[in-house]
Amino acid sequence: MSVFTPVSDAALSDWLANYAIGRLVELRGISAGVQNSNFFVTTRLGRYVLTLFETMPRSELPFYLHLMAHLARHGLPVPAPIADLDNEYLGTLSGKPAVLVRRLSGASDMAPDAARCRKMGTMLAGLHLAGQRFGRRQLNPRGAQWRERTAEAVRPYLVADEQRLLDAELRFQASIDVSALPEGVIHADAFRDNVLWDEDQIGGVIDFYFAGNDALLFDLAVTVNDWCSQPGGELNAERTRALLRGYHAERPLTAAERTAWPAMLRAAALRFWLSRAEDFHLPRSGEMVLVKDPNEYRDLLHLRIAAGDSLPWVD
Numbered sequence: 001m002s003v004f005t006p007v008s009d010a011a012l013s014d015w016l017a018n019y020a021i022g023r024l025v026e027l028r029g030i031s032a033g034v035q036n037s038n039f040f041v042t043t044r045l046g047r048y049v050l051t052l053f054e055t056m057p058r059s060e061l062p063f064y065l066h067l068m069a070h071l072a073r074h075g076l077p078v079p080a081p082i083a084d085l086d087n088e089y090l091g092t093l094s095g096k097p098a099v100l101v102r103r104l105s106g107a108s109d110m111a112p113d114a115a116r117c118r119k120m121g122t123m124l125a126g127l128h129l130a131g132q133r134f135g136r137r138q139l140n141p142r143g144a145q146w147r148e149r150t151a152e153a154v155r156p157y158l159v160a161d162e163q164r165l166l167d168a169e170l171r172f173q174a175s176i177d178v179s180a181l182p183e184g185v186i187h188a189d190a191f192r193d194n195v196l197w198d199e200d201q202i203g204g205v206i207d208f209y210f211a212g213n214d215a216l217l218f219d220l221a222v223t224v225n226d227w228c229s230q231p232g233g234e235l236n237a238e239r240t241r242a243l244l245r246g247y248h249a250e251r252p253l254t255a256a257e258r259t260a261w262p263a264m265l266r267a268a269a270l271r272f273w274l275s276r277a278e279d280f281h282l283p284r285s286g287e288m289v290l291v292k293d294p295n296e297y298r299d300l301l302h303l304r305i306a307a308g309d310s311l312p313w314v315d
């Protein structure tokens with residue numbers, strides 16, 4: 001359940017008086033997602049999603065909202081934020097920073113075929129290309145520094161084998177030179193449940209609240225680990241190649257990216273092992289957290305290490 005902070009019809013109606021989208025018709029809590037309180041809002045003029053930010057610092061929010069506005073302006077199906085009559089995206093509702101965004105159509109597909117993986121590759125490249133001209137910069141909030149900090153926090157809760165795996169992987173990742181990799185704004189959490197399909201088109205890419213500047217290849221690795229892993233965790237070669245080809249056709253991958261691919265798949269697996277382990281062992285108090293299985297990503301990391309260089313690539 002993702003409604004941590006309730007919003008009444010009366011409070012929302014008052015709030016909407018400062019918007020141009022018409023009176024409130026319906027307000028409904030959304031029972032998915034784990035970070036923020038989300039509601040479907042219907043007004044006389046359209047359908048929207050209201051998000052109340054539960055934990056993110058207000059000062060970081062303009063980066064995400066302006067990024068979504070920027071990407072939407074470039075024709076990508078991302079939730080464009082709605083400005084109020086004072087021309088502000090970010091307001092305050094029930095004491096929390098709040099934003100209204102456009103509601104996008106479609107539903108997630110948790111078993112995408114190769115054709116859909118290819119479309120996702122095309123979409124990710126589009127996000128990266130449009131992101132190159134985004135005027136703001138904010139480091140990936142779950143990048144290298146966060147990795148070190150979080151590893152230190154969760155290490156005491158891991159068993160000896162896991163600690164060895166973690167220590168060795170941190171050393172390995174610290175030895176990788178990422179300076180030759182193309183950089184830009186990445187979504188950083190483009191999992192299957194954050195992409196909505198409308199017939200066979202992508203109707204929406206949502207949940208930009210982990211976005212930041214980092215290696216573009218890292219985003220591709222996050223996406224491939226989620227979209228293209230088989231039930232045992234190994235990569236499905238057909239779907240991986242399809243996703244990479246869709247991407248490569250729009251933003252050609254470089255030789256440096258080819259070299260770094262196995263290490264990036266490992267970095268992406270480590271990132272989600274760590275965040276899930278943190279949610280599991282150190283849940284934030286008072287928050288209703290849907291904890292995802294950390295072992296899934298620990299095991300994925302083992303598999304990517306064991307695969308060495310023999311991982312599917314675009315060729």
Ligand SMILES: Nc1ncnc2c1ncn2[C@@H]1O[C@H](COP(=O)(O)OP(=O)(O)O)[C@@H](O)[C@H]1O
Pocket residue numbers: 002030032033034035036037038049079101102103104105193204206207209
């Ligand atoms: N702009 C949107 N258009 C359509 N559905 C949305 C939109 N934003 C969120 N949703 C729905 O709300 C759910 C939770 O949103 P999400 O951003 O994943 O929450 P959280 O930030 O808490 O993880 C999504 O799974 C999706 O069904």
Ligand SMILES: N[C@@H](CCOP(=O)(O)O)C(=O)O
Pocket residue numbers: 033034035189191194207272275276292
């Ligand atoms: N994709 C992450 C969890 C992030 O949660 P979201 O609901 O904000 O997408 C994972 O699988 O660990």
